Each structure stands twice: as structure tokens, then as C-alpha cells.
Amino acid sequence: MAIEIKAPTFPESVADGTVATWHKKPGDAVKRDELIVDIETDKVVIEVLAEADGVLAEIIKNEGDTVLSNELLGMLGEGGAAAAAPAAAQAAAPAAAPAASAAAADDQILSPAARKLAEENGIDPNSIAGTGKGGRVTKEDVVAAVEAKKNAPAAVAKPAAAPAAAPVFAAGDRVEKRVPMTRLRAKVAERLVEAQSTMAMLTTFNEVDMTEVMALRSKYKDLFEKSHNGVRLGFMSFFVKAATEALKRFPAVNASIDGSDIVYHGYSDIGVAVSSDRGLVVPVLRNAELMSLAEIEGGIANFGKKARDGKLSIEEMTGGTFTITNGGTFGSMMSTPIVNPPQAAILGMHNILQRPMAINGQVVIRPMMYLALSYDHRLIDGKEAVSFLVTIKNLLEDPARLLLDI
Structure with a gap:
């Protein structure tokens, strides 16, 4: 009895997908729960697994074809391990x-x-x-x-095809190589252009002295890792906690525009921008305002691993009320991040460098980081944006404020 191989049910935010890679060819034996085909959507790559043992009898949708929710991809015939x-x-x-x-x-x-x-x-x-x-x-x-x-x-099924990497040419070569843009990267490009063309987007800057955060991390990182089952204490959790506190004080930064309405969110779903081989992805920490530093660090580490393995789900990529991106991991000193619609703002972190600072009339060397907040000026006034960024700066320069809620 033949079994239909169908595309998964896509959520409302995903209209369709593209057949990325068939891992089996007609006549190949397939085991239950074995990967058969990858479907690439605007957000993630979805793996379609075999429902039972059998033999791939027919491929109906070829690589590169567009598919809708529950659309027929191929047919699985009877057989199984004996066919191998x-x-x-x-x-x-x-x-x-x-x-x-x-x-x-x-x-x-x-x-x-x-x-x-x-x-x-x-x-x-x-x-x-x-x-x-x-x-x-x-x-x-x-x-x-x-x-x-x-x-x-x-x-044996071939491994999933890696995204097309930038070609390496020998010096003096005048050759060109044309590769198709992945669906994910094309969607990212579309959304970034949309954001710039539909928002009144501005960026405000500030700098933060990371001395206290670095000292706190250095003092407790080993105990933290031991106490939380191997979860490492990084800088991102401090920024997420500071952001959630600042969002409580400035709810417009956590809002979004829906037509002629402003939607204020009574929760902080923080998107964390992650760079992957397939493009930029932004998984979301739900209710980050209720999470501990350990839960935040564990969630971010899990997102990073899933992004590298291409295992992020659509649910993990959907939503978000505010985004944080860290270009400092690549050495960026300054940038103007682009807001991720329909959100109203995005915080950009940058590289930490030792710089001479004037403190109490004395020149001292301090670890400094530039911060950038890009925001939609249709919703957020300059005063709110600057005050929001200063609040994050104050919370990070004196982390005790996070505990005392001041």
C-alpha cells in the first residue's frame, strides 16, 4: 500500500515553501522516521520524515519547486529494509x-x-x-x-546539501559563478528593504562602561557554570535583563504599529539575532522578563546550536517584541541596526575595547562598548529612545540596580 509524502502544515505566517533537497532517490529504501526531504521556508528549513518503512516510489515535487501546506511531495511504496x-x-x-x-x-x-x-x-x-x-x-x-x-x-542517504558558499577564485581569474539566493536570505533582504522604506527609522548612540559587568562575570563565572549544569555566563544575559527592565519603563519601545492602532505588549519577547550559514535568523526568548540569567544564557546557547544545525522551528522564530543583535562578536565597533518589523526598535551591541576615559578628573583605561538603538520615529519619540538607551547604560554600569529595581 502506497503512503503519501506530504509537506507539513505551515503556520499562517508562512505562505509556502520550496523543496530544498531530496535525500533519497526513487527506489531507495527508507526507514521509519528517516529524513526524506527538506522544505525551505522564509523562516526555517523543515525536515520531512518517513512515516513508515518502505521504498521511495515516486518524486512528485522536484528540488526548487514551490509547495503549499500539506501538498503532495512524493509516494512511499511498500518494502523497507529488505529493499536495501x-x-x-x-x-x-x-x-x-x-x-x-x-x-x-x-x-x-x-x-x-x-x-x-x-x-x-x-x-x-x-x-x-x-x-x-x-x-x-x-x-x-x-x-x-x-x-x-x-x-x-x-x-545511504546523502547528507543535507550545504548552502552555496562564496566561491574562491585564483588570482587573475576572470570567471563568474552564479548561485541561487536561498529563500531565507531573499526573505531577509525583502524585510530589510521594507523596513527602510516604510519606517521613519532613526538611530541613537551611547556608550557603556563594562567594568562592573566584566568583574561580576569574572568573579562568578565558574560557580555559575557549576551551579547551572554547565550553562556559561556571558554578556548577552545582562543585556537581555537590562532591556526587559527598560522596556517596562518605556512601553512604547516594546510596542508595534498595526494599521492605525498602536499595540502595547505586557510582556517582553526578546529576539536574539543569530548568524547562520543560511542567513540571519532571529529566534525569540518568550517572556524574557520572567527568566533568570541562567535561563537566558541556556536559551541563547540552545538557539545557537539549533541555528548551526538548521533545527530551529517556525514557532521559535515567530513573534518577538524587541530584538538585540551583537555585531561585536565579529569585531564591529559601530553600526546602525535595522528594525525587524513589526517591532519598533532594535538594540545593537558592539565590540568591547580598552579606551581612555575621563573619570572624576582623571584619565583611566576602561572597557567600553558602543550601543546603538534604531527605532521607528512614528511610534517612539527621541526623548523616549534616548532615555531608554541611557537606562540600559545605567543598569549595566551598576548591575545592582537590576536587583534593586532602581
């Missing part, structure tokens, strides 16, 4: 299966010649279905298993 064996093994007497299952699971009965041949070729006798009397494994059974082992690589 060579024809010689399949031709063995069908009646042998009951006899094989009756044999002892922990130690097959082998003839001396069969045992020697199995040992020479690294074959586990218990993995061979014996066709001899009483489930006995014959020399011919081992020969068939050896041939199956040789042919096995041909049946």
Missing part, C-alpha cells in the same frame, strides 16, 4: 524467515566455513538471517551479507 539488500539476498527462500526468527537471538548456528568467512569480513553472525535447516547460517548466507555490506553505501 542485494537481489541475491532477496532471492533466498521466503520460508526461511520463520526458521531464522526461531533461532537463538544471541548466538546464530554457523557452519565452520560460514563462521570463518564472517570473521574475515567483519560480519556479525547475529545480523544474518540463516536459510539452512533450523535457522543455520550457511556459507552462502555470509557471502550474501558480504555483498550487501559492499553495496550498503549506495543506499
Whole structure:
């Protein structure tokens, strides 16, 4: 009985997807829950798994084709593990299966010649279905298993195709290489252009002295990691906590515009911009205002791993009321981040550098970071934007304020 291979049900925010990679070709054996095909959407790559053992009978939607929710991608026929064996093994007497299952699971009965041949070729006798009397494994059974082992690589699914990397050309080459833009990168480009053309976007800057945060991290990072099951204490959690506190004080920065209405959010869903091979992704920490530093760090670490492995779900990428991006990890000194619609603002972190600062009439060297807040001036006034950024600066320069709520 044939089984339909269908595209998953896309959420309302995703209209359609594109067939990115087929990991099997018609005639290949497929095991239950094995990856068959990747569907790339505007947000993430979705893996479609086999519902049962079988053989890929037909591919209906080829790589590059556009698909809708629950649209038919291909057909899975009956077969399964037996299809991966060579024809010689399949031709063995069908009646042998009951006899094989009756044999002892922990130690097959082998003839001396069969045992020697199995040992020479690294074959586990218990993995061979014996066709001899009483489930006995014959020399011919081992020969068939050896041939199956040789042919096995041909049946193994190819790894997921990596996104097209920037080509490397030799000096003096005047060649060009054209590769299709991934759906994710195309959508990011579209949204960035949309943001710049539909918003009255401004950026305000400030700088923060990271001395206290760095001292706190240095003092407690080992104890923190030990106390929270290996979760490392970084800088991002301090910025997320400071941002959630500042958002409480300046709710317009946490709002969004919906038509002619302003939507104020009584929660802080913080998007954390992550760079991946497929493009920029922004997974969301839900209710970040209720999370501890350890929960924030653990969530961000998990997002980073999922982004590298292409495992982020659409739900993890949807929503968000405010975004933080850290260009400092790549050495950026200053930038003007672009707001992620329909959000109203985005905070940009940058590199920490030792710089001479005038403090109490003395020149001292301090670890300083530039901060940038890009915001939609249709919703947020300059006074609110500047005050919001100064609040984050004050909270980070004196982290005790986060505990005292002052």
C-alpha cells in the first residue's frame, strides 16, 4: 500500500515553501522516521520524515519547486529494509524467515566455513538471517551479507546539501559563478528593504562602561557554570535583563504599529539575532522578563546550536517584541541596526575595547562598548529612545540596580 509524502502544515505566517533537497532517490529504501526531504521556508528549513518503512516510489515535487501546506511531495511504496539488500539476498527462500526468527537471538548456528568467512569480513553472525535447516547460517548466507555490506553505501542517504558558499577564485581569474539566493536570505533582504522604506527609522548612540559587568562575570563565572549544569555566563544575559527592565519603563519601545492602532505588549519577547550559514535568523526568548540569567544564557546557547544545525522551528522564530543583535562578536565597533518589523526598535551591541576615559578628573583605561538603538520615529519619540538607551547604560554600569529595581 502506497503512503503519501506530504509537506507539513505551515503556520499562517508562512505562505509556502520550496523543496530544498531530496535525500533519497526513487527506489531507495527508507526507514521509519528517516529524513526524506527538506522544505525551505522564509523562516526555517523543515525536515520531512518517513512515516513508515518502505521504498521511495515516486518524486512528485522536484528540488526548487514551490509547495503549499500539506501538498503532495512524493509516494512511499511498500518494502523497507529488505529493499536495501542485494537481489541475491532477496532471492533466498521466503520460508526461511520463520526458521531464522526461531533461532537463538544471541548466538546464530554457523557452519565452520560460514563462521570463518564472517570473521574475515567483519560480519556479525547475529545480523544474518540463516536459510539452512533450523535457522543455520550457511556459507552462502555470509557471502550474501558480504555483498550487501559492499553495496550498503549506495543506499545511504546523502547528507543535507550545504548552502552555496562564496566561491574562491585564483588570482587573475576572470570567471563568474552564479548561485541561487536561498529563500531565507531573499526573505531577509525583502524585510530589510521594507523596513527602510516604510519606517521613519532613526538611530541613537551611547556608550557603556563594562567594568562592573566584566568583574561580576569574572568573579562568578565558574560557580555559575557549576551551579547551572554547565550553562556559561556571558554578556548577552545582562543585556537581555537590562532591556526587559527598560522596556517596562518605556512601553512604547516594546510596542508595534498595526494599521492605525498602536499595540502595547505586557510582556517582553526578546529576539536574539543569530548568524547562520543560511542567513540571519532571529529566534525569540518568550517572556524574557520572567527568566533568570541562567535561563537566558541556556536559551541563547540552545538557539545557537539549533541555528548551526538548521533545527530551529517556525514557532521559535515567530513573534518577538524587541530584538538585540551583537555585531561585536565579529569585531564591529559601530553600526546602525535595522528594525525587524513589526517591532519598533532594535538594540545593537558592539565590540568591547580598552579606551581612555575621563573619570572624576582623571584619565583611566576602561572597557567600553558602543550601543546603538534604531527605532521607528512614528511610534517612539527621541526623548523616549534616548532615555531608554541611557537606562540600559545605567543598569549595566551598576548591575545592582537590576536587583534593586532602581
